[in-house]
Amino acid sequence: MSEAATVTHGYTPGLRITDRALIRRLRRLPLPGEIHVAVGDEVRADRLVGSTQLPGNVVNVNVAHELSMTPEDVLDYIIVTEGDEVETRQIIAESKSFWGLFHTIARSPISGTIETISEITGQVLIRGAPIQVQIDAYIDGTVVEVHGNEAVMIETKAALAQGILGVGGEAHGSLRVLCEGPEQSCGAELIEGDCDGCILIGGGRVTLQALEAAREAGAVAVVTGAIDDRDLDSFVGEPLGVAITGQEELGLSLVLTEGFGDTPMRRRTFELLAERDGRRASVNGATQIRAGVIRPEVVVPEPGATWGAMDEGEMHGLAVGSPVRLIRPPTFGELAVIEELPEALTQIATEAKVRVARVRLERTGEVITVPRANMEIIEE
Amino acid sequence: MSEHQALRSILATDCGSTTTKAILIELIDGEYRLRVRGEAPTTVEAPYEDVTVGVLNAVREVEELSGRILLREGEIIRPQQGNEGVDAYVSTSSAGGGLQVMVVGLVRSMTAESAERAALGAGAIVMDVVALDDGRRDYERIERMRELRPDMILISGGTDGGEVRKVVEMAELVAAANPQARLGVDYELPVIFAGNEDAREPVTEALERATQLTVVENLRPSMEEENLGPARGEIQDLFLEHVMAQAPGYPKLMGWTDADIMPTPAAVGALIEAVAERDGINVVGVDIGGATTDVFSVFGSVFNRTVSANLGMSYSISNVLAEAGLDNILRWVAEHPDPRRLGNDIRNKMIRPTTIPQQLVGLMVEHGVAREALRLAFEQHRMLASELKGVQRQRDISDAFGAAGAETLVDMMALDLIVGSGGVLSHAPRRRQAALMMIDSFEPQGVTRLAVDSIFMMPQLGVLSTISERAATEVFYRDCLIPLGTCIAPVGTRRPGDPCVRLTVRGPEGGEEIEVPVGELKLIELEEDERAQVTVEPTRAFDAGEGPGRTVEAEVRGGVVGLIIDARGRPLALPEDDAERVAAIRRWERALEVYPREPVGEGADL
Numbered sequence A: 001m002s003e004a005a006t007v008t009h010g011y012t013p014g015l016r017i018t019d020r021a022l023i024r025r026l027r028r029l030p031l032p033g034e035i036h037v038a039v040g041d042e043v044r045a046d047r048l049v050g051s052t053q054l055p056g057n058v059v060n061v062n063v064a065h066e067l068s069m070t071p072e073d074v075l076d077y078i079i080v081t082e083g084d085e086v087e088t089r090q091i092i093a094e095s096k097s098f099w100g101l102f103h104t105i106a107r108s109p110i111s112g113t114i115e116t117i118s119e120i121t122g123q124v125l126i127r128g129a130p131i132q133v134q135i136d137a138y139i140d141g142t143v144v145e146v147h148g149n150e151a152v153m154i155e156t157k158a159a160l161a162q163g164i165l166g167v168g169g170e171a172h173g174s175l176r177v178l179c180e181g182p183e184q185s186c187g188a189e190l191i192e193g194d195c196d197g198c199i200l201i202g203g204g205r206v207t208l209q210a211l212e213a214a215r216e217a218g219a220v221a222v223v224t225g226a227i228d229d230r231d232l233d234s235f236v237g238e239p240l241g242v243a244i245t246g247q248e249e250l251g252l253s254l255v256l257t258e259g260f261g262d263t264p265m266r267r268r269t270f271e272l273l274a275e276r277d278g279r280r281a282s283v284n285g286a287t288q289i290r291a292g293v294i295r296p297e298v299v300v301p302e303p304g305a306t307w308g309a310m311d312e313g314e315m316h317g318l319a320v321g322s323p324v325r326l327i328r329p330p331t332f333g334e335l336a337v338i339e340e341l342p343e344a345l346t347q348i349a350t351e352a353k354v355r356v357a358r359v360r361l362e363r364t365g366e367v368i369t370v371p372r373a374n375m376e377i378i379e380e
Numbered sequence B: 001m002s003e004h005q006a007l008r009s010i011l012a013t014d015c016g017s018t019t020t021k022a023i024l025i026e027l028i029d030g031e032y033r034l035r036v037r038g039e040a041p042t043t044v045e046a047p048y049e050d051v052t053v054g055v056l057n058a059v060r061e062v063e064e065l066s067g068r069i070l071l072r073e074g075e076i077i078r079p080q081q082g083n084e085g086v087d088a089y090v091s092t093s094s095a096g097g098g099l100q101v102m103v104v105g106l107v108r109s110m111t112a113e114s115a116e117r118a119a120l121g122a123g124a125i126v127m128d129v130v131a132l133d134d135g136r137r138d139y140e141r142i143e144r145m146r147e148l149r150p151d152m153i154l155i156s157g158g159t160d161g162g163e164v165r166k167v168v169e170m171a172e173l174v175a176a177a178n179p180q181a182r183l184g185v186d187y188e189l190p191v192i193f194a195g196n197e198d199a200r201e202p203v204t205e206a207l208e209r210a211t212q213l214t215v216v217e218n219l220r221p222s223m224e225e226e227n228l229g230p231a232r233g234e235i236q237d238l239f240l241e242h243v244m245a246q247a248p249g250y251p252k253l254m255g256w257t258d259a260d261i262m263p264t265p266a267a268v269g270a271l272i273e274a275v276a277e278r279d280g281i282n283v284v285g286v287d288i289g290g291a292t293t294d295v296f297s298v299f300g301s302v303f304n305r306t307v308s309a310n311l312g313m314s315y316s317i318s319n320v321l322a323e324a325g326l327d328n329i330l331r332w333v334a335e336h337p338d339p340r341r342l343g344n345d346i347r348n349k350m351i352r353p354t355t356i357p358q359q360l361v362g363l364m365v366e367h368g369v370a371r372e373a374l375r376l377a378f379e380q381h382r383m384l385a386s387e388l389k390g391v392q393r394q395r396d397i398s399d400a401f402g403a404a405g406a407e408t409l410v411d412m413m414a415l416d417l418i419v420g421s422g423g424v425l426s427h428a429p430r431r432r433q434a435a436l437m438m439i440d441s442f443e444p445q446g447v448t449r450l451a452v453d454s455i456f457m458m459p460q461l462g463v464l465s466t467i468s469e470r471a472a473t474e475v476f477y478r479d480c481l482i483p484l485g486t487c488i489a490p491v492g493t494r495r496p497g498d499p500c501v502r503l504t505v506r507g508p509e510g511g512e513e514i515e516v517p518v519g520e521l522k523l524i525e526l527e528e529d530e531r532a533q534v535t536v537e538p539t540r541a542f543d544a545g546e547g548p549g550r551t552v553e554a555e556v557r558g559g560v561v562g563l564i565i566d567a568r569g570r571p572l573a574l575p576e577d578d579a580e581r582v583a584a585i586r587r588w589e590r591a592l593e594v595y596p597r598e599p600v601g602e603g604a605d606l
Helices: A209-217 A229-236 A267-274 B051-066 B112-122 B140-150 B163-179 B196-205 B229-246 B250-256 B262-277 B317-324 B326-330 B341-349 B360-384 B395-399 B430-440 B458-464 B469-480 B578-592
Strands: A017-028 A046-055 A058-062 A092-095 A104-109 A114-117 A123-126 A129-134 A141-147 A152-162 A165-167 A170-176 A198-201 A221-227 A253-260 A280-284 A298-303 A321-325 A335-340 A358-363 A367-371 A376-378 B011-015 B018-029 B031-041 B090-091 B098-106 B122-133 B152-155 B191-193 B212-215 B285-289 B293-299 B302-308 B419-421 B444-454 B480-489 B499-505 B510-517 B521-524 B531-536 B551-557 B563-567
Touching: A017 A129, A017 A141, A017 A267, A017 A298, A017 B112, A046 B531, A058 B140, A058 B163, A092 A198, A092 A321, A104 B018, A114 B163, A114 B563, A123 A229, A123 B163, A129 A170, A129 B285, A141 B112, A152 A267, A152 B262, A170 A267, A170 B578, A209 A221, A209 A229, A221 A229, A229 A253, A229 B341, A253 A280, A253 B341, A253 B480, A335 A367, B011 B051, B011 B458, B018 B051, B018 B458, B031 B051, B031 B469, B051 B250, B090 B112, B090 B250, B090 B317, B090 B458, B098 B112, B098 B229, B112 B122, B112 B152, B112 B302, B112 B360, B122 B140, B140 B163, B152 B163, B152 B229, B163 B196, B163 B531, B191 B229, B191 B419, B196 B212, B212 B229, B212 B341, B262 B285, B262 B293, B262 B302, B262 B419, B262 B458, B262 B469, B285 B360, B285 B430, B285 B563, B293 B360, B302 B360, B317 B326, B317 B341, B326 B395, B419 B430, B430 B444, B430 B521, B430 B563, B430 B578, B458 B469, B480 B551, B510 B521, B521 B578
Parallel strands: A170 A198, A198 A221, A221 A253, B011 B090, B098 B122, B098 B152, B152 B191, B191 B212, B285 B419, B419 B444, B480 B563
Antiparallel strands: A017 A152, A046 A129, A058 A123, A092 A104, A114 A123, A141 A152, A152 A298, A165 A253, A170 A280, A280 A298, A321 A335, A321 A376, A335 A358, A358 A367, B011 B018, B018 B031, B285 B293, B293 B302, B444 B480, B499 B510, B499 B531, B521 B563, B531 B551
């Protein structure tokens, strides 16, 4: 067996934290509909940019059963045709027998349109009223593309901080910094006064009580370093089994920049957001940690910015001198700098032979050996 | 390409959802052997959106490691000329989420379950099963079909000559939902109808306008009979013709390969089936990945596959925690990690899926998670791999008080071989860790061989078997399958310390007689390629395969671990008292030398 079998790859989630990003977000309707903006329009995050109607829910009425007859006979007694509009309780089929003495009827349980009438099954499908869907711009920016009657692209120059995991969907509001530094835990005592429409910026671990207080005070999102797994489960209402999120209806979106436990927000993220205290921003908690990874994000538009944006997705490999964060116990969350990258496979405490790095811990200056798989590059 | 002697070298790739793995096989001194393996990230997603980029990167690593030129102008050189190129290239794929199928049937436990088995056997992930008795209302079913966006829908229902109307009703629901295909915006969703032959015409009428309908033979022609082959074959054909053809870069990849691209699990299944058929044995195979766990079984030549979509070691690790509970994971660990910290650690593994345990206790916890994931996945497999439900059977009075469902085909006493695969088993620092994980979660009974896939190359060998059975078989037995040894586990329960079993082992090194009491594990050295004659004499409360207290004579094979005598009883129960449990776990770990007594290597001081 070749040595290649034991090669491990370093993990670099490539979270972007930058004050110069060119953000482009496609706003797509689930079905073609109407687009309400044109290329060149300046839009705010809450501006409706498109709307459509989804076909309504379908309800079936088993007419053969209701009229106590075989499906083949149903057509003779149906008094509506495909495409007809019907009201709730409207009669759609009736039969009379014994010279009209016995009268059986079938009614529509909803208002809607007759979709199909089947002589094979004797059932009538009725489609309810269309469901209105509207999408907003999500970020303050400019409409740069319109894709027919289905989608628009919004573009803005902005500061961007991606998190590692979030819950809840899109929100927009103004940033309000709660913590004095990235290490400070985010407890309920920090939530003071009216937070209506605010995106609250914490630092270290947020508690369940703080999230509930934030929601109560009208905040739309909380961005912080970490949370205890049990608090997250309580907040979401069920155990989070897989990291595919964004559909939860919580009334408050949450973006974690680091993960679980007592991990402070990395300083660069905290400073980037703290410097923009009070500014308008957009947040999306949607996360997918699978193929086609999606990260939660905080976007703070920079209206009128003239700088050139850094390339999106610019990534660097592990190199001597690279600042890294250690992401596995017993040194989870420690910041370090790579001192050496030995080529040969090295046996670690579990007896596994893996590629390692020698790193100097920022906090203590100690040099330790860590599997390369257990560190992530801190992108500047 | 048909099998012939001229194949001197073969390149095979497996395009997984995160990694593309390539292996180079060469004919060396008349035998097919694995030469090297390379890997690279899969490139189905942005920014590349072309699967062949990842394939070429993985092949480049193979080139570097083998010193053989395989690529010219971005294509694989074929046939082999001197030290350049290969004679054949084959591939499997589960990239982009694999093959996602939605199943529609009449009765959940009958035709719908048969359809589910057909889809799973074709290598699909079954996203949902819609059935008349699924407890949902029609609009909920329609909403579900719309929101899931499957790659295809398989409709079953009605035995031949049976129910027509309800089958057509279900087809009408599919038409009303008008579901859109997951990949590609301009093509109609493939739908297969494999139900009552009398319903073909009205079903076609209901569906032909909105979907691309194919009709195949009924997969459940009668209550007593399943006919899954035609539906399975059609699913795989449609996978190639439509789904793969829409995926980024696949039309190009399909042009390169010398055999059809197979869904990864279908290839693994083909290999497991071939092993069972070749040796005439009953086999269970398991592949525990980061997101999912696949279980395959062949009992009495009946093949079954299940996929537990949310049981895995990284992306789905939190779901294992949610389904099994922390206590069930920790019962396998002799240490007492802080539960709050442990919960956070498991969640951090979910969001940083490629990290590896750095300390011994972290490794033990991951092995505890693996045991629970394997146990749950196997439970699901036992339920689906069952006799046909709905068949009239004569029952005696005892059945009336027991479970009325069909019996599982999984007969642990009749099982000959368990093959484990996937990172946590294939890459365990000690092979005995893999052996004990498999014994603890599957609880083999009687005499059972254990093996692991050395580096997870069963998918490539499965697709290779379609062009060269010989090459696939030779590499499988010589380089892929690592025999761990044999487990002897009498079935029964008694108090710990009571007599359980006496064994007489006559091996190459002479004879040995041992007694193993209830509650203990014992390891007897028996090397790979060695065999021993064993006389197993269980006490009256235990059954080693011939009935309670009856002697079993068997020839057993060795392996890199050896002969494991498991006298802990079946069903396996851990002591309820915590101190006793910890003591038992430590004894078992010492008996098999599962973990080092002291941490070793770099970072051991941490």
